[in-house]
Amino acid sequence: MKLNKAIIILALMTIAIPSNAQNNQTETKAQNMNNALTPRRQGLAVIASLEAKGDQAGLEAALADALDNGLTVSEAKEALSQLYAYTGFPRSLNALGTLQKVLARREAAGITDNPGKDADPLPAGYDALKQGTTVQTQLTGKPFDYSFVPATDYYLKAHLFGDIFARNNLNFADREIVTVSAISALPGCEPQLIAHVSGARNMGVSDAELRALPALLEEKVGAAEAERLRGALKAVLGDAHTPVQTVDFSVWPKGQPNTAYAQYFTGNSYLAPMDGGVANVTFEPGCRNNWHIHHRQVQVLICVAGRGWYQEWGKPAVQLVPGTVVEIPEGVKHWHGAAADSWMQHLTYHKDVQEGASNEWLEPVSDEQYYQE
Numbered sequence: 043m044k045l046n047k048a049i050i051i052l053a054l055m056t057i058a059i060p061s062n063a064q065n066n067q068t069e070t071k072a073q074n075m076n077n078a079l080t081p082r083r084q085g086l087a088v089i090a091s092l093e094a095k096g097d098q099a100g101l102e103a104a105l106a107d108a109l110d111n112g113l114t115v116s117e118a119k120e121a122l123s124q125l126y127a128y129t130g131f132p133r134s135l136n137a138l139g140t141l142q143k144v145l146a147r148r149e150a151a152g153i154t155d156n157p158g159k160d161a162d163p164l165p166a167g168y169d170a171l172k173q174g175t176t177v178q179t180q181l182t183g184k185p186f187d188y189s190f191v192p193a194t195d196y197y198l199k200a201h202l203f204g205d206i207f208a209r210n211n212l213n214f215a216d217r218e219i220v221t222v223s224a225i226s227a228l229p230g231c232e233p234q235l236i237a238h239v240s241g242a243r244n245m246g247v248s249d250a251e252l253r254a255l256p257a258l259l260e261e262k263v264g265a266a267e268a269e270r271l272r273g274a275l276k277a278v279l280g281d282a283h284t285p286v287q288t289v290d291f292s293v294w295p296k297g298q299p300n301t302a303y304a305q306y307f308t309g310n311s312y313l314a315p316m317d318g319g320v321a322n323v324t325f326e327p328g329c330r331n332n333w334h335i336h337h338r339q340v341q342v343l344i345c346v347a348g349r350g351w352y353q354e355w356g357k358p359a360v361q362l363v364p365g366t367v368v369e370i371p372e373g374v375k376h377w378h379g380a381a382a383d384s385w386m387q388h389l390t391y392h393k394d395v396q397e398g399a400s401n402e403w404l405e406p407v408s409d410e411q412y413y414q415e
């Protein structure tokens with residue numbers, strides 16, 4: 043008897059091992075690619091996040107990219123339509139309107155977009171509440187009941203996870219990539235974002251795919267969206283991440299890498315020249331310029347976003363927040379930069395510029411000096 047039991051256990055283990063090995067192989071393959079997300083899924087993620095952000099101009103470009111990268115018209119419509127349940131009809135309808143415009147323009151330009159496949163009709167006698175309850179349980183990993191408001195519980199189960207998720211022109215994993223990317227653009231919805239990162243895993247999205255999302259959103263949507271998602275990945279996957287305060291580059295642009303002055307900076311800074319001799323400088327968290335002196339000219343700093351520091355030699359550092367204006371007298375040794383945990387943007391210009399004005403760059407601000415703040 044005991045032997046028989048052992049054989050059965052061994053047999054079960056033999057069945058289990060190839061299946062695990064297969065999963066590991068898939069994971070490794072995905073991680074080895076530059077981006078674990080297919081171009082089609084990258085398109086879904088970006089359009090979903092821009093829909094939620096309400097960035098129509100960005101969405102217009104992203105929809106064209108997504109269609110060029112294999113997303114079908116049916117899938118694009120479905121993703122933006124599903125999102126009404128997460129971002130509201132105003133955002134969803136605006137995005138669908140933008141899609142309509144993009145498709146018309148592409149057609150006029152002679153581009154033939156793949157219409158894709160419509161969702162199949164639901165079987166006769168389809169029970170949305172029953173099916174939705176099953177889907178929601180799979181997504182959350184356990185039965186979910188919102189008994190405080192039974193009507194909302196019903197809408198979630200029967201409508202969102204029953205009616206909408208039953209449409210098979212997007213699969214569950216696609217839908218969770220759409221949802222996670224959209225909620226990343228909704229401030230104050232961190233608990234839902236965490237729940238859906240977890241839900242995405244339960245619906246078959248790989249950890250490698252999830253880990254590829256923040257950099258994609260950072261590039262195509264914004265820093266704040268990427269930062270929120272990194273926070274959720276930390277909560278669910280335990281990934282190391284130190285939270286930072288982001289700034290909205292749609293207000294003051296990030297500009298281009300400040301390569302000309304990089305040798306005088308610790309960390310990365312970006313430069314966006316403006317009219318009238320004004321420059322908009324963006325510092326990443328922890329970035330600061332070397333100690334330096336402006337000779338025969340006065341420098342003015344106007345902090346416009348994030349949080350940072352200005353320090354004169356021998357004096358305590360002064361915090362820079364939006365609205366802080368600093369006038370740096372000529373000949374004074376100083377530095378300016380971001381806080382360790384925040385991006386910072388300041389405008390700068392020089393005044394009272396005299397003949398022979400110059401900047402004298404000195405030693406870097408050491409970590410010891412910087413963290414004294």
Ligand code: MN
Pocket residue numbers: 334336341370376377378
């Ligand atoms: Mn300066």
